[in-house]
Amino acid sequence: MIETAPARATALAEDVMRRRTFAIISHPDAGKTTLTEKLLLYGGAVQLAGSVTARRSQRHAASDWMEIEQERGISITSTVLAFPYRDYLVNLLDTPGHQDFSEDTYRTLTAVDSAVMVLDGARGIEPQTLKLFEVTRRRRTPIFTFINKMDRPARHPLELLEEIENTLGMATYPLNWPIGDGPDFRGVYDRVSGMVHLFERTEHGAKQAPVRLSGIEDPTLDDELGEERAATLREELELLDLAGTEFDLAAVLAGNLTPVCFGSALTNFGVQLFLDHFVGMAPPPQPQETSNGDLIEPTNETFSGFVFKIQANMDKRHRDRVAYMRVVSGRFERDLDAWVPRLGRKVRLSRPMRLFGSDREVVEEAFAGDVVGLVSTGTFTIGDTISDTDIGTFPPLPRFQPEHFALLRHTRADRYKQFLKGLSQIEEEGAIQLFYPVTTGSREPVLAAVGALQFDVVRYRLESEYNVETALDPLSYTAARWVSGDETEIATISNGRGRMRAEDRDGRPVILFTTEWDLRYAEENAKEVTFSALAEV
Ligand code: G4P
Numbered sequence: 001m002i003e004t005a006p007a008r009a010t011a012l013a014e015d016v017m018r019r020r021t022f023a024i025i026s027h028p029d030a031g032k033t034t035l036t037e038k039l040l041l042y043g044g045a046v047q048l049a050g051s052v053t054a055r056r057s058q059r060h061a062a063s064d065w066m067e068i069e070q071e072r073g074i075s076i077t078s079t080v081l082a083f084p085y086r087d088y089l090v091n092l093l094d095t096p097g098h099q100d101f102s103e104d105t106y107r108t109l110t111a112v113d114s115a116v117m118v119l120d121g122a123r124g125i126e127p128q129t130l131k132l133f134e135v136t137r138r139r140r141t142p143i144f145t146f147i148n149k150m151d152r153p154a155r156h157p158l159e160l161l162e163e164i165e166n167t168l169g170m171a172t173y174p175l176n177w178p179i180g181d182g183p184d185f186r187g188v189y190d191r192v193s194g195m196v197h198l199f200e201r202t203e204h205g206a207k208q209a210p211v212r213l214s215g216i217e218d219p220t221l222d223d224e225l226g227e228e229r230a231a232t233l234r235e236e237l238e239l240l241d242l243a244g245t246e247f248d249l250a251a252v253l254a255g256n257l258t259p260v261c262f263g264s265a266l267t268n269f270g271v272q273l274f275l276d277h278f279v280g281m282a283p284p285p286q287p288q289e290t291s292n293g294d295l296i297e298p299t300n301e302t303f304s305g306f307v308f309k310i311q312a313n314m315d316k317r318h319r320d321r322v323a324y325m326r327v328v329s330g331r332f333e334r335d336l337d338a339w340v341p342r343l344g345r346k347v348r349l350s351r352p353m354r355l356f357g358s359d360r361e362v363v364e365e366a367f368a369g370d371v372v373g374l375v376s377t378g379t380f381t382i383g384d385t386i387s388d389t390d391i392g393t394f395p396p397l398p399r400f401q402p403e404h405f406a407l408l409r410h411t412r413a414d415r416y417k418q419f420l421k422g423l424s425q426i427e428e429e430g431a432i433q434l435f436y437p438v439t440t441g442s443r444e445p446v447l448a449a450v451g452a453l454q455f456d457v458v459r460y461r462l463e464s465e466y467n468v469e470t471a472l473d474p475l476s477y478t479a480a481r482w483v484s485g486d487e488t489e490i491a492t493i494s495n496g497r498g499r500m501r502a503e504d505r506d507g508r509p510v511i512l513f514t515t516e517w518d519l520r521y522a523e524e525n526a527k528e529v530t531f532s533a534l535a536e537v
Contacts (some may be wrong), residue, residue: 009301016284018087018088018089020369023112025115027123029120031120035116091371093111107309107400117143120148142253142255145164145260146261146262150185150269150270151183151264157178173252175190175260179198179229186199189216189233190273191237194216195213196215198214199268245257261273286298290391290395303332304394305325307374309323310322310381323380325380327367327368328394331366332349334362335349335350336348341385341392342384381428382430399430401481404449404455406474407445415467419462434504446500455472479512482532483530485526496518
C-alpha cells in the first residue's frame with residue numbers, strides 16, 4: 001500500500017503522542033531502582049521484578065573499566081529502558097543514583113519531557129533530590145512525585161507536602177492519600193476515581209499486588225479499617241478537598257504543581273496507580289527551540305535530534321563509543337545520511353542501537369522522545385545536533401558546576417602524549433572537566449567533577465585504556481565560576497587568598513574558590529565582572 005502524505009503525518013503524530021520520556025530523580029536509597037523494577041513489572045517488560053538488578057551484574061561482567069562500579073557496588077553508567085504500557089510507549093532514562101554522581105546524571109535531565117521524583121516517606125526532600133530538582137526547574141520540567149516506603153513508619157503526609165512546597169517552591173496535589181503507614185499501611189484512597197484501594201499483604205515484591213476496591217462511603221470500609229480509622233480518613237479527605245490546592249493540569253505541565261502519589265515500591269503498593277496517572281498526565285515529546293529561535297515540533301517530518309551523553313567502551317569486545325541521541329522530531333531510520341553541523345558534513349548512521357545494559361539491539365526506526373545509541377569511534381560529541389536536512393543547531397547543553405577538584409599528574413614523562421590524548425577523550429565524553437591553572441603556568445590540569453568518584457574512574461581508565469599511570473593531589477576548592485568582564489578586576493579577584501585562576505579547554509577564564517562564603521563575597525563585591533555557574537558545550 002502506498003502511504004499518502006496526510007496518512008504519514010497522522011501516523012507520525014500518533015507515534016509521538018503515545019511516547020512518555022522521563023527520568024527519576026531521587027536521593028540514594030529512596031527507592032529509585034526498586035521503583036524502576038516495579039514499573040517494568042507493571043509494564044510487562046519483565047516477568048519477575050529483580051531483573052534490573054540481575055541486568056546490572058550482567059553488565060558488570062561484560063564491562064572492563066566498570067569493574068570499579070562492581071567493587072563499590074554502585075552504578076555509574078546509565079541506560080535507557082523502553083517499554084510499552086497500555087497505549088503508551090514509556091522511555092525511562094536511568095540516571096546514576098549514587099551520591100558520587102557525575103555530569104551525566106544532570107545532562108540526562110536535558111533529554112526528558114518529565115521527571116518522577118521519588119522521596120523516602122520518612123526522610124522527605126534530601127540533598128541530592130534538591131540538586132537534581134534544580135536542574136529540572138531550569139527547564140521547567142513537569143515533576144511527578146512518588147512518596148515511597150509507606151510500609152515503613154513515615155512522616156505525616158501533610159508535613160511531607162508542606163516540605164515539598166516550602167523547599168521546592170512548587171504547589172502539590174495529592175492524587176491519592178495513604179491509609180496509615182508502617183505496619184498499619186493499608187492502601188490508598190485514589191482522589192481521581194474516588195475509590196479506596198486496599199492492598200493485600202501477600203508475598204509481595206516480585207508479583208503485581210492484589211488490590212480490592214471500595215468507595216469511601218462503603219460501610220465495609222469501617223469493618224476493614226475499624227470505625228475510627230475510617231472516620232479519620234474521611235475527615236482528612238474532606239479537609240483536603242476544602243483546604244488543598246485545586247488540580248490544574250496546565251500548572252503541572254508548566255512545572256508549577258506536582259501531582260503526588262503515596263505508595264511502597266518494595267511491596268508494589270500504589271505503583272500501578274501511579275503509573276496509570278503518570279502516563280495519562282505526563283506530556284508527550286515537546287517541541288525544541290533551535291539556536292535561531294525556530295521551534296522544531298516533534299511532528300515535524302524532518303528528523304532531528306541531539307547528543308546528550310557519550311559513553312566509552314561499555315563492552316570489552318567493542319572498542320568504541322556510544323553517543324546517546326534524543327530524537328526531537330521526525331522519523332529516524334537506520335542508515336540515514338544525517339547532517340551534523342559541527343562537522344559540516346553528512347554522517348551515515350548505520351549502527352543505531354537500543355541499549356539495555358550490555359545488550360545491544362539494532363534500531364530500525366525511532367520517533368521524538370526515543371533515545372538511540374549511535375556507535376562510533378568518536379564522531380560525535382555532547383551537544384551535537386543531528387538532522388535530516390539542515391535545521392540549524394539546538395542550543396548547547398550546559399556544563400554543570402563541579403564541586404570536587406584535584407590536580408592530576410602523570411608519573412612517567414614518556415607517556416605524556418597518551419596522557420593528554422586520554423584526558424581529552426575522557427573530557428569529550430563530558431564526565432569531567434579540565435581546568436588549566438594560569439598562575440602556575442603548569443599544563444598539568446586540574447580535574448573538576450560533579451562527583452568525586454569520577455576521579456577514580458578517570459585514573460582507572462587512563463591506566464587500563466591508555467597505559468598511563470597518574471597520581472592525584474586533591475585540592476580544597478569547592479566551586480568554580482566562569483568569569484567575564486574587566487580583565488584587571490578578574491586578575492585582582494583571582495589573586496584573593498584561597499582562589500585560583502584557571503582556564504577551561506576553550507581558554508575561557510575560570511576562578512576556583514575554596515569556600516561558598518568566599519565565592520559569595522567575591523560575587524557581591526564584583527563591579528565589572530560577571531560570574532557564571534554554567535558554561536555551555
Ligand atoms: P536507590 O536506587 O534509590 O538507591 O534505592 P533502592 O531501590 O536500591 O532501595 C534502597 C533500599 O530501600 C533497598 O533496601 C530497598 O529494598 C529498600 N526499599 C525500596 N523501596 C522500598 C519500600 O517501598 N519499602 C521498604 N520497606 N523498603 C524499600 P536494601 O536493604 O538497601 O537493599 P536490598 O537488600 O533490599 O536490595
